[in-house]
Amino acid sequence: MFKKILIANRGEIALRVIRTCAEMGIKSVAVYSDVDANSPFVYSAYEAWPLGGKTSRESYLRWEKILDIAKKSGAEAIHPGYGFLSENADFAEAVEKAGLVFIGPPASAIRLMGNKTAARELMIRNKVPTVPGTENAITDRQLARKVARDIGYPILIKAAAGGGGKGMRLVESDDLFEESLDGAAREAMAAFNDDSVYIEKFVEEPRHIEFQILADNHGNIIHLGERECSIQRRHQKVLEEAPSSLLDEDMRQRMGEAAIQAARACNYRNAGTIEFLVDKHRNFYFLEMNTRLQVEHPVTELVNGLDLVEEQLKIAAGEAMSLTESPKHFFGHAFECRIYAEDPENNWAPSPGVIEFLNPADGPGIREDSGVTQGSEISLYYDPMISKLCAWGRDRQQAGRRMIRALQEYQISGIKTSIPFLIRVLEHPDFQNGDFTTQFIEKEKDWLFGERKEFAEEAALAAILAEMEEKKKVKLVAANGAGSPSSQWKTIRRKEQLRSQ
Structure with a gap:
C-alpha cells in the first residue's frame, strides 16, 4: 500500500480522500490555489503545497506543477477526485511516465470512453443496448x-x-x-x-439510472448496484438515491450485467460509472461512462457498507478489492442532496459570499460531506456546491423523512442556498411515490418555485407581528426618549417562521 499520495483537487472531495487516507495510515498531500489557502482540506492534509492563482486554469489544471509537487513531496500516487483533471487521459499518461501511480483507470480507457461516438461504437460491438x-x-x-x-x-x-x-x-x-x-x-x-x-x-419520459463499477487487476469486475439520478436541472444532478424505486430484481440484474460488459469492453480498472437512460417502457440504453469517482458515490457506500475511496486505493496499489461478486442485497435506502450556493427562484443564479453562520444537520442516519466551515467564502471561481447531505434509512420512506428533517435543521446564513428547493422536491407527492422523470423540475415548476399556500398565511402573520413590534418600539422611543430592545426570543421565532417558507 502507498505511504503517501497527492490529491489533485479541492473542497469536499479532497477532504473526503484525506479522511480515508488518515484511516488507512497514508500521508496525504494537498495542493491549493490562492483562493483556497484557508480551506478545511488544506489544514486537514498531512502537508499542503501552494499552486498559486485563482482560476482553475491558473491552479488545479496546471498538471506540470502538480507533478512537480508530487515528486518533491515524495508522493507515490495521485488521486484526481472528480472534475478538473480526473478524466484527462493526457494527465493520466503523464502521471505514469513520471513514475507515479494514477488512482483511476488506464489512460486508454479514459480516452476511449471520453469520446462519446467511439464509446457508442464500442458498446454496439459489444451488444450493450444503445439509443x-x-x-x-x-x-x-x-x-x-x-x-x-x-x-x-x-x-x-x-x-x-x-x-x-x-x-x-x-x-x-x-x-x-x-x-x-x-x-x-x-x-x-x-x-x-x-x-x-x-x-x-430523444428518449421520452426518461429516467437516468447509473451503475457503480469496480474492477481490479486480478480479473474481478463487479457492480455495486444502481443510483437514481433523474432529478436534474439543466442536465445537472441535484438529488440522487440508491437503490432506484423503478428497478425490480430482474431489471437490476440485466442492467448490472450490461454495465459489467461495458467496463470489460474498454479494459477498465478502478472505480467507474455506467450511465443509462430508461424509457417509459422500461427499456434501457447506454448513455455514457464516467471514468472517475462520482459526486454521488456516498449513497452507494451507505447501502453497501463500503468505502469506495479505500477500494480505489487498494486497486491502484495492485491489491484485490474487498468484494469479488456483485452484491445481491442492499442495506436500506439512501438519499443525497447537493446543497449549492445559488438561488433556484432566480434562475439558479450563483450566490457567492462569506458563510456568516453555519450549523449543519445531524442526528440518526445523517452524513455530510462538506468542504466548508463558518467563515468560508463561496467563490465565483469554482463550483458553488457547499456540501453533500446524505440520509440513510431502513427503507425509502424513512430515508426521505430523515432527509427532510435534516434539511429543515440545516442552518446557514450569509448566502442563499438550494435547501428550500430540495425540501419541496422531497415533499412532492409524485417524488414520494417514485413517479418522476428527468423532466420533473420543469414539469413541476409551479409547485417547486411558486408560492406555497400552506406557508402564505404564516408568512403574512410573521410580517404583521414584525410590524407591530416595530410600532411598539417607536412608541417607546417617543415616550421614553430611548428604546428598549424587543425580546430576542420573539425575534428568533419570527426568523424561524420566515425561514420555514
Missing part, C-alpha cells in the same frame, strides 16, 4: 438529416467530446435541424475544443 442514432460523428449533413428523419423527431444533437449538457440541442422538427446542428457544434467547440457532434433519438 438509436448515428454511430459516428456527423460529417455529412444530408446523411445526418436522413438519419434524423428515419429514427423520427424529437432527436438530440450531442457533443462527441464532452457531457454535462454542453453542446446539446433538442430538435423537435426537421425545420430546426440545421440551426440546432450549428449551435451544438459551436458550443462543443467552445467547451471542449472539438466541434464533433452526433445524433441520438
Whole structure:
C-alpha cells in the first residue's frame, strides 16, 4: 500500500480522500490555489503545497506543477477526485511516465470512453443496448438529416467530446435541424475544443439510472448496484438515491450485467460509472461512462457498507478489492442532496459570499460531506456546491423523512442556498411515490418555485407581528426618549417562521 499520495483537487472531495487516507495510515498531500489557502482540506492534509492563482486554469489544471509537487513531496500516487483533471487521459499518461501511480483507470480507457461516438461504437460491438442514432460523428449533413428523419423527431444533437449538457440541442422538427446542428457544434467547440457532434433519438419520459463499477487487476469486475439520478436541472444532478424505486430484481440484474460488459469492453480498472437512460417502457440504453469517482458515490457506500475511496486505493496499489461478486442485497435506502450556493427562484443564479453562520444537520442516519466551515467564502471561481447531505434509512420512506428533517435543521446564513428547493422536491407527492422523470423540475415548476399556500398565511402573520413590534418600539422611543430592545426570543421565532417558507 502507498505511504503517501497527492490529491489533485479541492473542497469536499479532497477532504473526503484525506479522511480515508488518515484511516488507512497514508500521508496525504494537498495542493491549493490562492483562493483556497484557508480551506478545511488544506489544514486537514498531512502537508499542503501552494499552486498559486485563482482560476482553475491558473491552479488545479496546471498538471506540470502538480507533478512537480508530487515528486518533491515524495508522493507515490495521485488521486484526481472528480472534475478538473480526473478524466484527462493526457494527465493520466503523464502521471505514469513520471513514475507515479494514477488512482483511476488506464489512460486508454479514459480516452476511449471520453469520446462519446467511439464509446457508442464500442458498446454496439459489444451488444450493450444503445439509443438509436448515428454511430459516428456527423460529417455529412444530408446523411445526418436522413438519419434524423428515419429514427423520427424529437432527436438530440450531442457533443462527441464532452457531457454535462454542453453542446446539446433538442430538435423537435426537421425545420430546426440545421440551426440546432450549428449551435451544438459551436458550443462543443467552445467547451471542449472539438466541434464533433452526433445524433441520438430523444428518449421520452426518461429516467437516468447509473451503475457503480469496480474492477481490479486480478480479473474481478463487479457492480455495486444502481443510483437514481433523474432529478436534474439543466442536465445537472441535484438529488440522487440508491437503490432506484423503478428497478425490480430482474431489471437490476440485466442492467448490472450490461454495465459489467461495458467496463470489460474498454479494459477498465478502478472505480467507474455506467450511465443509462430508461424509457417509459422500461427499456434501457447506454448513455455514457464516467471514468472517475462520482459526486454521488456516498449513497452507494451507505447501502453497501463500503468505502469506495479505500477500494480505489487498494486497486491502484495492485491489491484485490474487498468484494469479488456483485452484491445481491442492499442495506436500506439512501438519499443525497447537493446543497449549492445559488438561488433556484432566480434562475439558479450563483450566490457567492462569506458563510456568516453555519450549523449543519445531524442526528440518526445523517452524513455530510462538506468542504466548508463558518467563515468560508463561496467563490465565483469554482463550483458553488457547499456540501453533500446524505440520509440513510431502513427503507425509502424513512430515508426521505430523515432527509427532510435534516434539511429543515440545516442552518446557514450569509448566502442563499438550494435547501428550500430540495425540501419541496422531497415533499412532492409524485417524488414520494417514485413517479418522476428527468423532466420533473420543469414539469413541476409551479409547485417547486411558486408560492406555497400552506406557508402564505404564516408568512403574512410573521410580517404583521414584525410590524407591530416595530410600532411598539417607536412608541417607546417617543415616550421614553430611548428604546428598549424587543425580546430576542420573539425575534428568533419570527426568523424561524420566515425561514420555514
